[in-house]
Amino acid sequence: MFFSGENPHPNPLPQAGEGGRQVTTRSTCPYCGVGCGVLIDSVGSQITAVRGDPQHPANFGKLCTKGQTLHLTATPALAQQTRLLQPMQRLQRGAPAQPMNWDAALDLATERFASVIAEHGPDAVGFYISGQLLTEDYYVFNKLAKGLIGTNNIDTNSRLCMSSAVAGYKLTLGADAPPTCYDDVNHAQCLFFVGSNAAFAHPVLFRRIEEARQNNPAMKVIVADPRRTDTAGFADLYLPLQPGSDVMLFHGLLHIMLWEGWVDPAYIAAHTTGFDALKALVRDCTPERVAQVCGLKKEDLFTAAQWFAQSPATLSLYCQGLNQSSSGTAKNATLINLHLATGQIGKPGAGPFSLTGQPNAMGGREVGGLSNLLSAHRDLANPQHRAEVAALWGVPSVPETPGKSAVEMFQAAADGEIKALWIACTNPAQSMPDQNTVRRALQRAEFVVVQEAYASAATCGYADLLLPATTWGEKDGTVTNSERRISRVRPAVPAPGQARHDWAIVVDVAQRLQARLRPGQPTLFPYLDAESIWNEHRESTRGRDLDITGLDYAMLQQQGPQQWPLKASEMQGKARLYEDGIFPTPDGKARFAALPYVPLAEPRESRYPFSLTTGRLRDQWHGMTRTGTLGRLFGHVAEPAVQLHPQDMERRGLKDGDLVHVTSKRGSILVPAQASAEVGLSQAFIAMHWGAEYLSGLSSAGEPLAGVNALTTSAYCPTSKQPELKHAAVKVLKAELPWTLLAVGWLPETKALAAREGLRALMAQFPFAACVPFSNGVPLAEAPGRERHGVLFRAAAHDAPEVDVVERIEALLGLATPDALRYADKRLGQRRTARLVRQGESTRLEAFVLAGDTRAEVWIKPLLQDELPAAAYGRLLLMPGAKAPVAIAAKGRQVCTCFNVGEDAIRAELKTCGGDGAQRLARLQAGLKCGTNCGSCVPELKRLVRETAPAPQAV
Secondary structure (H helix, E strand, O other): OOOOOOOOOOOOOOOOOOOOOEEEEEEEOOOOOOOOEEEEEEEOOEEEEEEEOOOOOOOOOOOOHHHHOHHHHHOHHHHHHHEOOOOEEOOOOOOOOEEOOHHHHHHHHHHHHHHHHHHHOHHHEEEEEOOOOOHHHHHHHHHHHHHHHOOOOEEEHHHHOOHHHHHHHHHHHOOOOOOOOHHHHHOOOEEEEEOOOHHHHOHHHHHHHHHHHHHOOOOEEEEEOOOOOOOHHHOOEEEOOOOOOHHHHHHHHHHHHHHHOOOOHHHHHHHEEOHHHHHHHHOOOOHHHHHHHHOOOHHHHHHHHHHHHHOOOEEEEEOHHHHOOOOHHHHHHHHHHHHHHHOOOOOOOOEEEEOOOOOOHHHHHHOOOOOOEEOOOEEOOOHHHHHHHHHHHOOOOOOOOOOOOHHHHHHHHHOOOOOEEEEEOOOHHHHOOOHHHHHHHHHHOOEEEEEEOEOOOHHHHHOOEEEEEOOOOOOOEEEEOOOOEEEEEOOOOOOOOOOEOHHHHHHHHHHHHHHHHOOOOOOOOOOOOHHHHHHHHHHHOOOOOOOOOOOOHHHHHHHOOEEOOOOOOOOOOOOOOOOOOOOOOOOOOEEOOOOOOOOOOOOOOOOOOEEEEEEOOOOOOOOOOOHHHOHHHHOOOOOOOEEEOHHHHHHOOOOOOOEEEEEOOOOEEEEEEEEOOOOOOOEEEEEOOOOOOOEEEEOOOOOEOOHHHHOOOOOEOOOOOOEOOOEEEEEEEEOOOOEEEEEEEEEOHHHHHHHHHHHHHHHHHOOEEEEEEEEOOOOHHHOOOOOOEEEEEEEEEOOOOOHHHHHHHHHHOOOOOOOOEEEEEOOOOEEEEEEEEEEOOEEEEEEEEEEOOOOOHHHHHHHHHOOOEOOOOHHHHHOOOOOOOOOOOOOOOEEEOOOOEEHHHHHHHHOOOOOOHHHHHHHHHHHHOOOOOOOOOHHHHHHHHHHOOOOOOOO
């Protein structure tokens, strides 16, 4: 069995290499909160390969598509095109940034922050940081703001993903500590997924779950989600609840459990308080009412309640569907109520397990990286906690005024209250809700520092000062994953250019700023390396619920990743919490949360009749600053789209590919429509990743719009202050943009991203434009040697633009050459350009532009993307409306990224595969190899097995 028990960690591998010798470095993946271990192969300053670490207890050697391709995001060609390699200053907003040296950059940051603090006070500055920073980075940022400057205006993008989980755990269990571990999936008899598409968001953990179920066929799986995701396809019971109705569902399940006698009175009496108030609250949440509010069948509610309550061990797995809500704290807490009421906690296979979104959201919570927290899970509102931190840091006091949360911080900057912003390792110009407000904040702030590894992030365009930071493969420190496991992040290669570690940049500015604000005092920032920071953080945890005083870098080096708590007297951390039924509350008892159901902040209504939800794509990460550099990761979902139920498409006269206006109260964007049976009636879905870097357009006033978050609301949970990114009320109207353009071309790796940046600058010329990379999808084992890099640019408008705009697009795709074939009809606004090249014995299409009439896309695009022989097509490439003399069909949507296997090939193969579902899947994998490497496509393969019947046998 692949996922077996804990393995002893071997002696550490050697570190970053020298000369031409290949060296392997043990580190951690920078993507989701699963926290997979990786082995990085490097030669000199170049990362050459990455593999899963078979000894890491989070993944035992497995990686998803994103992790498998990490080394491809670190090639020298990509680094030269995407990385921020030296400090840059923008002397005037909108002007190009100019290079400067580090001393001048640090002095500038110090001077501008010091002057704002002197003139307007410490609360006139704000820090917005990231769950992708390391714990050591997080710690010094927190100390700079709260300890030196004296402001609590420091928040993190973890506010957008995990703050409701924090609030829910603290409200009920007494501390922000997931009480479970990954091994619990091997002991659970019932899994309850809610608000989590783990098949896409946490693929390696989902592989572990699939294996656990295979080994335990009696396991029951419930999935509650408005969309029929690949995770829902795994369910024995699927609950397609209405968006935002989770609290009513949980109250209704508890109502049934009480009625049927399925609660655990002994556990409730011995280990909890507040149950009577909760019982009174759920009395009115009858099955009839819950079924109506949630849009579910009553019999399914009874089945879910019985499986949850009567299973020997029930494990809940949840993520952004609960957290990103104006009722986020209530959703988390009322789910935990079910575990407390049934005693499903503190034992193997049971408990409420919040799946962390980012690689170090947990580490940020540990050091107090939110505006309402202090180090080691201390509360800012607690005077004793403030005094403890002040004593540890050697400062007179820590400010008691609550800081601004993420949404509040950008609103304050937009209102002129916050004058200076320091943004690190996050891209709020893509990821924050209500982008109009965010961009107004970035424009109005007097001074904006962006500390970033990638120059291509949209937020970089608003920076007065850009500071180049290290990233994966270069950084040194620690991260904590979803199961409270601390892992080392180690550098495999030196930092490129002038990039510096995030913690080192902060320390350099903090030392300068202290000399201005507190001259003559001993430095608060004496750190020489990441370990010295970590040791101070460790001391801050002494006696706290996350006590790690028994852990140090040496133990992590010798014994591998460790879970907290791990006290000085202990040899290893705790896999599960609350096994003794004692909770970190004043009386040692957990607290039931009697919180009422509150409807969505913005329910759909007649003017905005669709519920828009957002979520992840399988092969992309956040704003795609890293994953978006790889064309192969766009094979599964190639371009932005809004998914609608087929009946909603039919009622509105829409077909796949039609452009539609998707409009909320805050903005409107143009995207192609796509029919999807995964989406419920009157619902719409757009992936969270599509920002201004890939999708753009113009408002009616001619102002640029900013991707999906031009639509989302900044309404937030009053307790956690996490915004309701998961839902907005929208209307969907067909767009009339008769002039269309499609430009596609292969480019050398050294030029592909530069071409995309050039095309991105032209997106504002069109009401609708999208620009994405693609590749020929060669198997990973053969990349990068045979991988080709392409760029696709799609646009639409009412009328043809100026000719020079199309000519600039052609030039960026290498079509401004004498050998390019051309056709133009100025009167009709049509233009066609194509370039053929000789490759060995064959002639291939290298690039083309269809402007004004793109009907021939159906055969010209696959001719290029599938690298088919093109010599026979000649002038047909230039004839509007021409059909190919030989039928050309695309390979179909890519399902398996590792082996470039498309849906059409899979369905064709399945028609030849007989037997039961498991046998047909095995034969499919043997024939096409799909799903045999990283396994990320296995849930979709299983769905295709269910949907595709074998061909009838001849009689």
